[in-house]
Amino acid sequence: MDFELSKEQRDIVKAAREFALGEFPDRAAEFDRDETFDLGLLKKACDLGFVGVFIDEDYGGPGMGFLEHCLINEEFWAVDPGMGQAILSATFGSELLGLFGSEEQKKLVLPQLVSGEAILATAITEPDAGCDVTGAVTSAVNNGDELVINGAKMFITNGDLANYLLVFCLTDPENPSRHGRHSFVLVPTDTPGYESTKIRGKLGIRASDTAEISFNNVRVPLENLVGKEGEGFYELMAFFNRTRLHICAQAVGLARGALDEAVRHTKSRKQFGAPLASFQVTQFKIAEMATWIKAARNLYYEAAWSADKGKIDHALIAMAKWFSAEMAVRCSDEALQMHGGYGYIDEYKVQRIYRDAKILEIYEGTKEMEKTIIARSILG
Numbered sequence: 001m002d003f004e005l006s007k008e009q010r011d012i013v014k015a016a017r018e019f020a021l022g023e024f025p026d027r028a029a030e031f032d033r034d035e036t037f038d039l040g041l042l043k044k045a046c047d048l049g050f051v052g053v054f055i056d057e058d059y060g061g062p063g064m065g066f067l068e069h070c071l072i073n074e075e076f077w078a079v080d081p082g083m084g085q086a087i088l089s090a091t092f093g094s095e096l097l098g099l100f101g102s103e104e105q106k107k108l109v110l111p112q113l114v115s116g117e118a119i120l121a122t123a124i125t126e127p128d129a130g131c132d133v134t135g136a137v138t139s140a141v142n143n144g145d146e147l148v149i150n151g152a153k154m155f156i157t158n159g160d161l162a163n164y165l166l167v168f169c170l171t172d173p174e175n176p177s178r179h180g181r182h183s184f185v186l187v188p189t190d191t192p193g194y195e196s197t198k199i200r201g202k203l204g205i206r207a208s209d210t211a212e213i214s215f216n217n218v219r220v221p222l223e224n225l226v227g228k229e230g231e232g233f234y235e236l237m238a239f240f241n242r243t244r245l246h247i248c249a250q251a252v253g254l255a256r257g258a259l260d261e262a263v264r265h266t267k268s269r270k271q272f273g274a275p276l277a278s279f280q281v282t283q284f285k286i287a288e289m290a291t292w293i294k295a296a297r298n299l300y301y302e303a304a305w306s307a308d309k310g311k312i313d314h315a316l317i318a319m320a321k322w323f324s325a326e327m328a329v330r331c332s333d334e335a336l337q338m339h340g341g342y343g344y345i346d347e348y349k350v351q352r353i354y355r356d357a358k359i360l361e362i363y364e365g366t367k368e369m370e371k372t373i374i375a376r377s378i379l380g
């Protein structure tokens with residue numbers, strides 16, 4: 001068993017960290033406060049090769065693995081989660097397109113994501129269909145010439161910025177199996193009838209765009225169906241088994257950022273005539289955080305490494321996603337606690353980290369759903 005990253009992977013980590021440290025700290029508070037982002041930074045990250053590293057060479061990417069994308073996520077999120085998400089979510093959906101898209105769809109979309117000319121988003125969640133994805137009612141009706149889409153999607157990352165959207169649609173409502181009713185459809189967002197409304201007031205990752213989407217007779221050619229009609233649910237599960245790896249890396253990065261802040265503060269802040277770091281209670285918290293981070297990283301390294309070898313272990317991925325997300329929330333809580341009242345005000349970075357952490361337990365499968373997957377894999 002070899003836990004060492006290769007020289008190339010170590011170089012990626014170093015470059016990603018240098019980029020994030022160079023670009024993020026000066027702007028993170030502004031983007032968080034204003035709920036905005038500078039897309040010039042996405043382009044810069046693309047030019048430097050940080051975006052879409054898992055995309056095949058045939059489609060403009062360097063053809064690396066999901067592990068490399070995880071490594072970049074971890075470094076970006078360690079410096080600022082919101083900005084990390086604003087940049088690296090631009091390819092969200094390319095994992096699905098890579099697995100199930102037609103040659104034409106992949107040639108059209110994937111190279112533009114790597115170069116930063118386009119943003120892809122994926123719309124599954126609806127106002128009345130969250131964890132229960134099979135409850136999605138946004139419909140795509142085949143009228144013989146086109147697919148006509150009607151409905152609404154909720155909480156869509158980059159919904160207000162994306163050039164293309166992968167939409168999880170109801171295509172066979174009468175199918176006796178709830179798992180055979182849906183299909184993915186590729187929608188250019190400049191198609192008439194597509195409307196997005198930015199959602200404001202998020203708790204965290206406020207640099208990342210989130211929107212509500214409505215489809216009012218949105219017409220796309222039949223060849224915009226992605227994968228097989230009626231297979232959307234299974235394609236979605238395959239997609240999540242890749243993208244959840246990235247969430248694990250986000251969580252480990254965020255927790256590292258929280259630990260850094262805790263170490264910095266407890267070494268400098270004195271009470272009872274001594275630095276907070278000299279008290280055993282503080283030392284135990286620091287020791288626990290460092291250990292949780294290491295455990296979560298080992299879990300996601302194994303899950304991502306296996307996925308890149310073609311072995312998808314959905315229970316392991318669910319374990320890694322639940323554990324790392326909860327670990328990140330706990331670390332950010334402990335880090336804020338060690339700041340006392342200072343952690344409660346926005347002048348201190350730890351407040352932002354604390355707010356950013358919570359999303360990790362919600363998106364791409366809530367922690368309850370992850371535990372359900374794990375339990376089913378054991379109990380049958």
Ligand SMILES: Cc1cc2nc3c(=O)[nH]c(=O)nc-3n(C[C@H](O)[C@H](O)[C@H](O)COP(=O)(O)OP(=O)(O)OC[C@H]3O[C@@H](n4cnc5c(N)ncnc54)[C@H](O)[C@@H]3O)c2cc1C
Nearest residue numbers: 122123124125129130131155156157210362363364366368
């Ligand atoms: C910032 C942000 C970005 C997002 N980006 C995207 C995106 O790009 N694309 C997209 O499609 N969606 C996106 N989402 C949506 C996200 O995936 C959903 O919010 C999530 O899946 C939960 O769905 P819900 O909010 O409807 O909660 P609900 O499904 O209503 O769940 C509420 C609570 O009930 C629990 N629960 C539900 N069912 C069960 C059960 N059977 N057993 C036990 N507990 C249960 C859940 O775990 C949760 O704790 C995003 C959300 C946010 C906040």
